[in-house]
Amino acid sequence: MARDRRPSLLRRAGLRRGGADIDSARIAAAMEQLRHRGRATLHDRLHRVRMATGLAVQAGLAAALAWIVSHHLLGNPQPVFAPISAVGTLAASVGQRLRRTVELIVGVAVGVFLGDVLIYFVGTGGWQLGLVVTAAILLTIFFGASVAVVIQAAATAVLIVTLSPSTKDLEIPRFIDAFIGGGIALVVTAVLLPLNPLRVINRAARPALDLLADQLDVAAEALRRRDRDSAQRALERLRENKEELSTFTEAIEGAKETSTLSPARWHRRSELTHYAEAAEPIDRAMRNSGTLIRRSVTMIEDEEPVPEPMPDAVGHLAESVRLLRHEFAAGAETEKARERSLRAVSEAGRAYAQGVGFSGSVVIAQVRTTASDLLVASGIDQAEANRLIRESFGEQEKPNAGPAESGAAPKPPMAPPLG
Structure with missing residues (x-):
């Protein structure tokens, strides 16, 4: 009897050890998340201090x-x-x-x-x-x-x-x-003590544009892995963008006021005009990206096909946003950001040609619309942006899609029913 029970006791001990190892791994992962959150919180607080120092x-x-x-x-x-x-x-x-x-x-x-x-x-x-x-x-x-x-x-x-x-x-x-x-x-x-208006705007624009780029990256990876929860978290984080957008908008208004009142900053007026005109299309890009990610969640839930170029298209949008921020900060022409936006649309066209469902067609449409917003933010007028979008999308576009990038999806040939 003793010999029969000893293996059982050892097995239970092994399970306890294994359970302890599993618990240790979980605790270690939780502690790492807390440390990362602490570092992120400290970074955010230091950024707010730098913003408020002036x-x-x-x-x-x-x-x-x-x-x-x-x-x-x-x-x-x-x-x-x-x-x-x-x-x-x-x-x-x-x-x-x-x-x-x-x-x-x-x-x-x-x-x-x-x-x-x-x-x-x-x-x-x-x-x-x-x-x-x-x-x-x-x-x-x-x-x-x-x-x-x-x-x-x-x-x-x-x-x-x-x-x-x-x-x-x-x-x-x-x-x-x-x-x-x-x-x-x-x-x-x-x-x-007139603040440098461009420096103020650059600092204020970074959180808003980084938020948009990061969540688009998360959405792209979620589409590749069909990770519904990850896409949902990206959607929820993007919806919490009021503070970042408000800071960006206030910074633009403050910079315009400074350039009006301060003789030392009068020479910055033309550069500030470009920023002021970019605020509205960036706000639209935020909202359209929210629709894109929301439909990505539904697309994964409904097990619709995810053509390989589709996550690439969303990833190119994220990179376009980052390039836009860098080129704005450097005062350079936004050529790289524009090229990446059009590449996103081209990949979306390839994805559409391979076949998408109903929610997939909406994701494709929102890639086009968001890319159009980013082109306008880069300084291209709306009509020219729409023309470039149509050309980059390719022959897959249907005539009933409409001439303007209003967010309407090109109708897919065969869309699987929802649910």
Whole structure:
């Protein structure tokens, strides 16, 4: 009996050892993922710090200068509002600082007016403060003011009601400080420390374009391996692109404002125009790539045929996006990015000729459409981009596909039913 049981015990021990080895491998893989995520998070945070360094230095200089001017030159013993106004102006979305300065002054004017009028009629106190704030908000909203004006009017009304009893003639210093703070913020951004607008845009464009390129690469590999989960993750990550696109758009607006206000940056206007025109087609490329990846997921789920050139076409789109970013950053002509976009369309034409299903035809159409968007972003007008797309796609194109790259798929000869 003992001899019969010993092998069983050894086998169980071996299974335990094997199980331990499997667990160790899983734990090691999980720890590696955590380390990679930690490195990625640190990289993202350092990138955000680099992006914000210029703004932080501008804000510090503007606050210091506003305090010095208000205190030493104008004799304000407590120059609180001037630095706050300067920082508030610089904290506005990049590209809206001139507008924010005007809003700051208008909001202060409304708040001072309402505060003085209501104090004269109802006095000061808790319920009077509530009445003043309510009136300031409702009045500014009635006249269609922005959120910034509403906030400034309400905040100024609070200061007038609460500080007027102990601080005489508060209204004039508040007006002056608003002018000083906003004005100095504009002087700092336009004259003293104007940021290089192209450098700002290049840094802001990198996350958005890298996100698009990376997820297209993942989608291409998912099609090769018929990995539905990988394609789904790429789709979900691409859908989380609002922050990257918002940063890119704000950077363009800020660069345009800098090139308008700063004499030292006037010579950059023509280069900035190209970037500004590229923002919209890049946004479209993001959305069309999302449709491409979503249909790739369905294509894998429905076990439709995946012709060999199809993943290559998606991969060429990813490389085109990277080349576009590099050539933008170098200020070079975007020839390589254009060539790679057209190569993607050519591979899509080959895939279509080999036969695709319904979702596959949509993927082919989105390759064409995204390539068209990237060509427009590179500086080619829409009509010329459409012509190049049709030529690169080849003879497989059907007449009913339409002359414009609107996202409509060329109708496949035989599309397998869904499900």
